[in-house]
Amino acid sequence: MNLLDIGQRPAKTHDHAHPHTHDHHHHDVHDHGHAPQVRAPRGKWIWYLAGAWLLVTSVYLVAADQQAVVTRFGRVVEPRVGPGIHISLPWPVDRVTKLKVQQLQRLVVGGNAGDSVTGRTQPLLSQFLTGDQNILHLRVVIQYSVGVPADYLFRSQDVSLLVGATVESELARRVARRTVDAVLTTEKVAIQEEVRGAAQIVINRNRLGVLLASVNIESATPPPEAADAFRDVASARADLSRIVNEAHGYANSVIPKARGEAQQMLESAQAYKLRKSNEAAGDAARFVQVADEYARASDVNGRRLYLETLEQVLPRIRKLVVDRNGNLDLTILRKGVEPAK
């Protein structure tokens, strides 16, 4: 009897936090001397309680999205327990800590989330210096999950602070090695990847137990003091492409038009050639026929043609007929209007 009591006592003493167990224990000691005959049924209660306690504290469930770390007297004995029902030694020997390993946690470096809501800027918080000594405002969102649960739980005091500071330092270093234009445009993705890679190496070295899912430059903007000048560069770039496009438009209208004109010139030249040769052929055929007729009686035909022509020509014109031997007074020509008397 005594042995049994004493054997249970250390375990019970550890269990002070459980008021029920303590009560029953007290009860047991009280009853000890007075009613030994009812000890057997009372003793049963202790076994039931011990059984329940074992069941409650040594069987644990790990949900599908969780992993668990089991420590025995503070020492890690199971660094990574997957989902399912598992058994451990009862509390307080073993302790089970469950972690949602896949859940992404979010951190913001640079301008913080409150800014966009209140519209207030915190220049010192978001200003970064670029390699060509320009000042830029950056806002970077980090997402990470638990990679090594035991490290995550036991290796550092404040994981998120360390992760944020590590990423920030890698970011600052990389931004300080690039020109402002590179950061704003072409190199953005490269910076993100480099920062993520480098920060992950540091995180692994310092055993923070964190897996960086992404480092995302959410906004990179010039400081408000120079924002309009940056905008002007953007509009100048737009002007450039507009002017060039207009010139292309001009070229695209001028050249086809010239081609059309060229075609027109060629077509009309062909038409001219055709007309000329056809006319010549026609004229020639006509001449040949008339000439053949003429040849048959050239004297008569010649005279006829001559007279016919004079008949056409002479009626239209003024005529002065002078005798072969007479003198011509040319003054009549000067008067012009008067016919010969």
Next chain:
Amino acid sequence: MNRRYYPVAAAVVGVVLLWRSFFAVRETDFVLVTQFGRPLYTVSEAGLSIKWFFQSATYFDKRLRIYNPRPSEFLTGDKKNLVIESFVAWRIEEPQRFVQTVGDPVAAELRLHDIVWSALAASLGTHDLETIVTANPEAARMQQMLENLTSQADHAALSQYGVRVVDVRIKRINLPEQNKQSVFARMRAERERIARQYRAEGEEQALRIRADADRQKEEILSAAYKEAEKIKGEGDAESTRTYSQAYSRNPRFYRLLRTLESYKRIFDDKTTAILSSDSELLKVLMRGENAP
């Protein structure tokens, strides 16, 4: 009566002694075992450990901590001012020395601040601004500088305070507030230059494109003119050949016909013809049918 409680009392004493002899060391802690205030040894292995019941155990958090010193201004080797915001990742490495020299983390941070600040000041003083902030990656020396700085700080902190400096890093490099206005002015000037350059380049390209288009146009039109004139010439040549072939069959008739044709065109109503009565036409009119 009293005797009956002896075993109970012995058990209680035994439990207390047992309780005092075992202690659990968590993964996050160092335990310094002291005997009447005098440090004896450190337990760094997690798990259940044993000590004498009269000894006591002090727990030290051995996890990695972060310390953020306030941003401060440093002078670079080429006498430029930079505002550096750094952080220090550190942890307690030797609890015995730690407890003897600094005691608590807040005091440790004060010491760390001094160590890191002077190390930063010293190494920045030997580096030009261009090796820290530069668009030329080859000139960058920051990483190396920080590694040296970390090992220096670590050496100093470990030997003096039992503190391990895992990492000294620069979170932010900035220019002093009073310099910023001139930086903004410079940035603006730079942007204006770039904008002008873009526009000028646009004009250049546009002019080039237009000139090229005009050249092509001239090329096309002149080539077409050349071809067209050639074709017309062919036509002219062909018609001339046709005419000459036809006319050469009877050149006399052609001369007559062509001369008469010319008369029709030469004479109009403003023409005054002086006709001799002797002429072919009037001969008959003047002299009668039998005129010679």
